[in-house]
Amino acid sequence: MIRHLAVASVLLVFSASAAAAQGMNPDVNKDGLLSKAESLAAGDKGFARIDQNKNGFIDPDEQARLAKFTGGKNTLAPADFNKDGKVSKEEFVKASTFRFDQFDGNKDGKLDKAEQTALKAARGF
Numbered sequence: 085m086i087r088h089l090a091v092a093s094v095l096l097v098f099s100a101s102a103a104a105a106q107g108m109n110p111d112v113n114k115d116g117l118l119s120k121a122e123s124l125a126a127g128d129k130g131f132a133r134i135d136q137n138k139n140g141f142i143d144p145d146e147q148a149r150l151a152k153f154t155g156g157k158n159t160l161a162p163a164d165f166n167k168d169g170k171v172s173k174e175e176f177v178k179a180s181t182f183r184f185d186q187f188d189g190n191k192d193g194k195l196d197k198a199e200q201t202a203l204k205a206a207r208g209f
């Protein structure tokens with residue numbers, strides 16, 4: 085159950101906070117800032133965890149499994165850009181990059197503490 089909750093966290097909060105929830109620190113170089121590379125590296129781990137059958141896509145059933153932890157809401161639906169029902173790695177990276185840029189208020193390519201807090205509060209894509 086705890087394992088499942090950790091997976092849900094990955095899906096919900098995405099890279100930074102998800103990694104933190106698993107006891108990992110996405111701030112690899114420990115400068116207190118989350119760079120885009122650090123964010124994507126954490127997202128990579130998240131994708132691998134969600135893609136349980138390892139086919140390189142987050143399939144509808146994998147999305148449904150996730151939705152159970154988010155009150156039935158498919159938080160990954162907006163990441164399915166080509167609307168084929170699956171979220172590819174490419175779409176996942178695109179969505180997370182978009183997400184990162186959205187929260188990088190001063191556009192310096194890094195998320196400071198305040199920006200990271202806003203990202204955690206918003207959750208999902």
Ligand SMILES: [Ca+2]
Nearest residue numbers: 111113115117
């Ligand atoms: Ca850093």
Ligand SMILES: [Ca+2]
Nearest residue numbers: 135139141143
């Ligand atoms: Ca899959």
Ligand SMILES: [Ca+2]
Nearest residue numbers: 164166168170
């Ligand atoms: Ca897709």
